[in-house]
Amino acid sequence: MTRQQGGSGLAANGARERQTKPRSRRLADPIERRIDLALRSGEFIGDRACFSFVSSLDGVAAEVRALTRSDPARATALCEAFLAGCLEKVEELDDSSGSFGQFVQDLICLWIKARQASGANADMTASTLLAWMDDDPYAFFYQIEKDAAAAFNKAGLTAFEKQVRKRFKAVSGEPYDSEYPCRLWSEVLRAIYCAQRNIPAYVELAERSGHQAEDCLAVAKLLAGQKPNQALTWVERGRALDRDSRFRCGAGYDLDEVHRQLLTKLGRKNEALEAAWAGFREQPSKFTYDDLMKFVPKAERQEWQKKALSAAKSEELHSLLELFVKARAMERLADLVSGSTGKALEHVSHHSTEAAARKLEKTRPDLAARLWRAQGMRIVDAKKSKYYDATLSNFERARDCYQRAGLAAQWEETVRQVHTAHHRKTGFISEFESVAAGTRRAEKPSFLERAKARWGERDGGGNS
Numbered sequence: 001m002t003r004q005q006g007g008s009g010l011a012a013n014g015a016r017e018r019q020t021k022p023r024s025r026r027l028a029d030p031i032e033r034r035i036d037l038a039l040r041s042g043e044f045i046g047d048r049a050c051f052s053f054v055s056s057l058d059g060v061a062a063e064v065r066a067l068t069r070s071d072p073a074r075a076t077a078l079c080e081a082f083l084a085g086c087l088e089k090v091e092e093l094d095d096s097s098g099s100f101g102q103f104v105q106d107l108i109c110l111w112i113k114a115r116q117a118s119g120a121n122a123d124m125t126a127s128t129l130l131a132w133m134d135d136d137p138y139a140f141f142y143q144i145e146k147d148a149a150a151a152f153n154k155a156g157l158t159a160f161e162k163q164v165r166k167r168f169k170a171v172s173g174e175p176y177d178s179e180y181p182c183r184l185w186s187e188v189l190r191a192i193y194c195a196q197r198n199i200p201a202y203v204e205l206a207e208r209s210g211h212q213a214e215d216c217l218a219v220a221k222l223l224a225g226q227k228p229n230q231a232l233t234w235v236e237r238g239r240a241l242d243r244d245s246r247f248r249c250g251a252g253y254d255l256d257e258v259h260r261q262l263l264t265k266l267g268r269k270n271e272a273l274e275a276a277w278a279g280f281r282e283q284p285s286k287f288t289y290d291d292l293m294k295f296v297p298k299a300e301r302q303e304w305q306k307k308a309l310s311a312a313k314s315e316e317l318h319s320l321l322e323l324f325v326k327a328r329a330m331e332r333l334a335d336l337v338s339g340s341t342g343k344a345l346e347h348v349s350h351h352s353t354e355a356a357a358r359k360l361e362k363t364r365p366d367l368a369a370r371l372w373r374a375q376g377m378r379i380v381d382a383k384k385s386k387y388y389d390a391t392l393s394n395f396e397r398a399r400d401c402y403q404r405a406g407l408a409a410q411w412e413e414t415v416r417q418v419h420t421a422h423h424r425k426t427g428f429i430s431e432f433e434s435v436a437a438g439t440r441r442a443e444k445p446s447f448l449e450r451a452k453a454r455w456g457e458r459d460g461g462g463n464s
Contacts, residue, residue: 029074029077029078031060031063031064031067031078032078032081034060034063035060035078035081035082035085036085038056038057038059038060039057039085039086039088039089040053040089041088041089041092042092043092044092044093044094045092045093045094046093046094047094047095047096047097050093050094050095050096050097050099050100051097051099053093053100054099054100054103057103058103060082061082061103061106061107061110064078064079064082064110064114065110067114068110068113068114068117069117072114072115072116072117072118072119073118075110075114075117075118076111076114076115076118076120079107079110079111079114080111082107083104083107083108083111086100086103086104086107086140087138087140090138101138101139101140104140105140105141105144105147106147108129108132108140108141108144108147108148109144109147109148109150109151110151112125112129112148112151112152112156113151116152116153116155116156122155122156122158122159123159123162123163125156125159125160126156126159126160126162126163127163129148129160130163130164130167143187145187145188145191145192146191146194146195148160148191149191149192149194149195150195152195157192157195157196160192161189161192161193161196164185164188164189164192165189167181167185168182168185168186168188168189171185172185172186172208186205186208186209189205190202190205190206190215190218193205194218194222197222199219199222199223202215202218202219202222203219206219211237211238211241212241212249212251213238213239213241213242213245213249213251213252213255214238214249214251215238216234216235216237216238216241216251216255217234217235217238217251217254217255217258219231219234220232220234220235220238220255220258220262221258224258224261224262224265228262228265228266229266231258231262232259232262232263232266235255235258235259235262236259238251238252238255239252239255239256239259242255256275256279257291259275260272260275260276260291260295263275264295269295272295273292273295273296276288276291276292276294276295277292279291279292280292280308280311281311283314283319284308284311284312284313284314284319284320284323285314285316285319285322285323286319286322286323286325286326286327289308289323289326289327290326292304292308293305305327308327309323309324309327309329309332312324312332317336317340317344317345317347317348317352318348318349318351318352320336321333321336321337321348321352321353321355321356322352322355324336324356325355325356325359330359330360330363333356333359333360334360334363334364334367337356337360337364337367337370337371338367342370342373342374342377345370345371345374346374346377346378346381347378348374350375350378353371353374353375354371354375356371357371357372357375357397361397361401365401365402365404365405366401366402366405366407368397368401369398369399369401369402369405369407369410369411370398372394372395372397372398372401373394373395373398373414375391375394376391376392376394376395376398377417377418379391379394380418380421380422380425380428381421385425385428388427388428388431391428392428392431392432392435395414395418395432395435396435398411398414399411399435399436399438402414415436418432418436
């Protein structure tokens with residue numbers, strides 16, 4: 001099926017079921033016209049403009065959502081028209097951010113809810129969704145099963161489970177078949193069983209392929225509310241699987257968090273603290289530090305902070321920078337920066353170095369200067385021209401810090417290195433020379449300020 005055919009099928013599905021006469025163009029639904037305008041047919045949407053474009057689509061989708069109670073049949077038809085339009089629009093935009101794809105998935109879930117509110121046949125809703133999943137050239141339905149399962153009501157979820165189980169049975173054999181179709185429908189069934197809170201069915205399905213850490217986490221979460229002891233057994237099983245694997249899976253970190261929560265719930269707070277302490281020592285960061293301090297008694301926090309900072313050893317410079325800033329450990333932060341090479345600092349993201357530089361500016365301007373310089377060099381060396389304005393600001397702050405620290409010679413050496421390596425970047429160098437000379441850069445007016453100024457000139461100075 002071609003993309004155009006697929007789009008027509010989306011819009012036509014509900015129409016065939018309702019068996020109503022198509023509206024004329026003159027009598028088109030006013031919200032449908034707004035959908036048409038919001039999709040901006042024929043205009044290419046670049047990556048940087050995609051977020052605002054999707055925000056405008058969200059505004060129209062909110063109107064459709066508001067109809068699900070008062071006029072669910074109309075909301076269903078509008079969802080189908082909207083989805084058809086999105087299938088057409090996808091060739092006219094750069095969705096590197098994924099915001100458009102997420103919007104379409106949300107729209108699909110809204111369609112499910114609208115159909116249910118209209119009293120539409122649950123089996124038809126499930127079969128239509130599965131047909132769309134089969135014909136999905138743009139991956140709009142990729143891993144939609146969790147959101148879709150949450151959108152279905154009890155009857156809809158039962159119908160969806162019945163049809164998915166039939167598909168799974170058709171592609172699975174004995175022993176467990178590891179081919180893609182089998183894995184696909186197995187994952188969809190897992191999402192359905194989680195939504196149904198059907199623990200026996202989930203466990204039985206997972207046993208066919210051998211439990212993974214992700215399965216243990218899912219079962220533990222289902223059990224945590226009413227059977228924390230059983231949940232803890234599943235968590236410990238999942239953590240053992242994660243430790244035995246070559247690479248740590250994403251579920252491993254969630255298992256650690258749920259493990260500590262369950263220990264606390266079961267009155268085993270000391271064990272929860274020891275588990276958090278082990279996690280911090282294994283990977284010291286501001287995140288594991290926060291996790292640790294959650295379980296430390298208030299009276300012992302100062303003692304545990306010293307203990308944690310003394311134990312913080314990591315090859316990841318950014319993690320230690322963020323940790324010492326978070327813990328306000330200024331002496332350790334200063335020692336870390338002074339002991340790091342300029343090249344090492346240049347390889348750290350500005351998200352880590354900027355916060356550290358701001359903390360050190362008053363007490364250790366010499367070290368703050370190194371951090372500001374590293375940020376500037378990192379951007380200009382990477383030739384990220386769209387960030388050159390930020391680079392100039394970084395160099396300006398480095399210059400001021402070097403001067404306050406009495407290190408003018410080091411600033412002059414920085415200027416020489418930038419000139420030598422980047423003298424061909426004429427636009428950048430001309431502005432950098434002003435910074436090097438000590439000239440304070442004027443703050444540029446915003447786009448809106450420039451527009452207002454031009455409007456004032458056009459309007460003869462404005463109306464009095």
